[in-house]
Amino acid sequence: MRFLSGRILWLVALISACSGPGAPAPDADGMGCDGCETEVLEDIGAVDDGIVAEVSDPGDDSLNEATGCSPELCVVENLCTEAQCAPDGSCNYVALVGASCDDGDPCTGPGVCNDDAACVATTLCHENAECLSTDEESGCVCRTGYEGDGLSCSDIDECVDDTHDCVDTAGCANTVGAYDCTCLAGYEGDGTICTDVDECAGEPGTFLVKDIYEGEDMSGSPLSSSPKQLHRYGDLVLFAAQDDNGEELWRTDGTFEGTQMIEDLNPGTTPWGQANSSNPRHQVVYQEQVFFAASGMGGIELWVSNATGAGTMLFKDLYPGTDGNNNIQEGDPRYLTVYEDRLFFAADGPEGRELWVSDGTVEGTKVFMDIWPGDSPQGLIRNSDPSHLTVVGGRLFFAASSDGGRELWLSDGTVAGTLEVADINSSENEQGIALGSNPTDLVDFAGTLMFAANGGEGIELWRSDGSDEGTVLVLDIFPDLSAFGWPESSNPDGLIVFSEFVFFAAKTAAGTELWKSDGTAQGTVMVLDIFLGENEWGIPRGSNPAAFQVFSDALFFAATNEDGQELWKTDGTVDGTILVRDLTPGLTGVGNSGTSVVTNLQVLGDQLLFSANAGGGIELWSSDGTKQKCDINADCVNLPGTFECLCKSGFVGDGSICQPSGP
DSSP states (O other): OEEETTEEEEEEEOOOTTOOTTSOOOOTTTTTOTTSOOOOSOOOOOOOTTOEEEOOOTTOHHHHHHHOOOGGGSOOOSTTEEEEEOTTSOEEEEEOTTOEEOOOOTTEEEEEEOTTSOEEEEEOSOTTEEEEESSSOEEEEEOTTEEESSSSEEEOOHHHHTOOOOOTTEEEEEETTEEEEEEOTTEEESSSSEEEOOTTOSSOSEEEEEOSSOSBOTTSOBOOOOOEEEEEETTEEEEEEEETTEEEEEEESSSSTTOEEEEOSSOSBOTTSOBOOOOOEEEEEETTEEEEEEEETTEEEEEEESSSSTTOEEEEOSSOSBOTTSOBOOOOOEEEEEETTEEEEEEEETTEEEEEEEOSSSTTOEEEEOSSOSBOTTSOBOOOOOEEEEEETTEEEEEEEETTEEEEEEESSSSTTEEEEEOSOOOBOTTSOBOBOOOEEEEEETTEEEEEEESSSOEEEEEESSSSTTOEEEEOSOOOBOTTSOBOOOOOEEEEEETTEEEEEEEETTEEEEEEESSSSTTOEEEEOOSOSBOTTSOBOOOOOEEEEEETTEEEEEEEETTEEEEEEESSSSTTOEEEEOSSTTOOSTTSTTOOOOEEEEEETTEEEEEEESSSOEEEEEEOSOOOOSOTTEEEEEETTEEEEEEOTTEEESSSSEEEOOO
C-alpha cells in the first residue's frame, strides 16, 4: 500500500451495494447491512473503476461514529478486497493493490494483489513439473521422464537406467524427457517389436530384363541387341535395339513380356545380305506422341509414334529428292526440343543445316531461321548447324555457327528475337577463320545456363544469364599447359542437375573424374577420385563418369575402376559415392570381359533401365538402385539380422564376388 499525507491511498472501485467484486448486488437487509446509514454526509462524486481516490482512513472512527456504519457487515469475498461504507450508506469495495496475499495454491508462493483485486502468485513448479492436488499427491510433481522434487526436475536416461521397453534387437537413444527405440540393421519395426528382414526375399536388386538378341555370332561370342537412345514415354520406355531385323524401334514396360519391337521401320536387306536398320534416335515427347529421327527409304527423316506399330509412321520428308550425284538427300533431324508449345530442332534442307520448327502438322514443319545464309568462298552452302537446344528461363539456348565462329545463341521464339548471346572466343586461326567457343552440354541450373565452352583457356565450365556481360567462366578446372604449350581442357561433360549442384565429368592431372559445381569457382570441386593411380604408360587412369541419371534420391552413372565400367551412384559426398553392382566380377581391367560397359540409363517408375554386358552380350537391364548383395553366381542365405552369400557350384569366392573354379 502507498501512503499520502498520513492517509492511505486506496484504489476505489464502486461495484454495487453490499456485493463482492463481480457479484450481483444483494439485498442490503438480507446481507446484514443495516449498520450502514443512508444519510450522505459527504458527496465525493462518482467514482469510476480504476480511479485512485483519497478516502478517510478506515481506522479513523470519526466517520463511523458520524454515520453509525458497520463495514464489517458488508460481504467480502476476496482476500485482496476490503469493505468500506460509502457516504450514501452503501457498501464500497476497495482493491488492496500491492498488498501481500496467499491464493491457497500449494504450487505457488506469496502473491501480490493487482488492480482487479486478484492475487497474483509466482509458480514454484519447474517447467518439467506439474501441479497436483489429489489424495495421494499434492504440490509440484516432476512429469514422466524426469526426476526431482518438482521445484527442480532433471531428465531420466531410460537407456542407462534400463527402464525402457526397447527389445534386444533394437537400439535405445535417450531424448529429453523420453527415449527412442530403433530396430537394428537387418530388422524392421517400431523398436518395441522388431522382426527379421529377409534380405534374400524377392527379386534381385539388379537383373537382366530380357536377352533381346539371343545366340552367338560366327566366332562364338554372344550376340548383342545393344539397347540405346532410351527415352521415357508415359509408362513405357522407347529405345533402339538390334536383332535379326536390324536396329529398330522397341518398347518396354520393364518386364520380359512387355519388351518387344514396335515396328520394323526399314524392312529388307542390304545388297550384302544384312538386315536394313532404321536406327531410331533423338526421341522427344510432343503432343502426346514420340517424335524421332529414323532411316527409311528416303534417308534419315522425321518420324512419329504412339508406341504401336499402326501408330508409327514417317511424319515428314524434310529434305526430299536426291543430289547431283543421285545420293538420297536427308533431313537428319537432331536435338529435338519442345519450346513454347512448338517443336524446335536442327535439320538439313536446301538452306543448309539450320534451325527448324514444327507445330505438330506437316504444313507447319519448316525452317524457322537461316542463321548463317549464303555460300562459303568455296561455293558451299553455309550451315549454322544448331546443336544442344536447351530451354532455360523461358528462352531457347543453343550453339550455332556464323561468321563469328561457333558461339552461344538464344531465341525467344521469334526470328527477330533469335541472336548471338556472346562472342566467347573471338580469336582466329592462321587462315583468318573465327575459331568460336563451341558451347556444348547446355543445362538449366535454377534459371541459369551452365555449359562447357572454350574461351581461349581450353574447354572449361561456363555460365550465362543470357546477356553478353553475364556470360562468364566459372572455373578453369585444368589450368595446366600441354607438352605443346596449348591450354589443357577439363572438357566438362554430361552436365546434369542434382541436389542443388551441377554434376559432370571433368579432366585434370588426376584423370577424368566426378565433379560438381554450385555455379561459383569456390563451389566447383571434385567429388571423388574413383580410379586412382596410373596405367602402365604412366597416364592417370580416370573413372570417366558418363550416362548420368537422377533416380531414387541419388545420381546414378557409369564409371570405370579396377572392376571395369560398372553401375555407380552418389549423393554428392565421398562416402556416398559407391559401386551399385559389378555385373562382371572376377576379371579386372578395361577392354576385357570383366567390364559390363553400363550405358544409356533411363528411369521407368521404380526401375532404372540401362544397357550392360554381364557375359551374355549387351542387353537391357534393370536396377532398383540398391547396393549389390550377392554375386549373380552366388546363392543368398537369410540369417537373423543378416544374410550370407555362398558361391554356386563351379564358382569360388566370398559370395560378393564369385569366380569360375577352373576350366
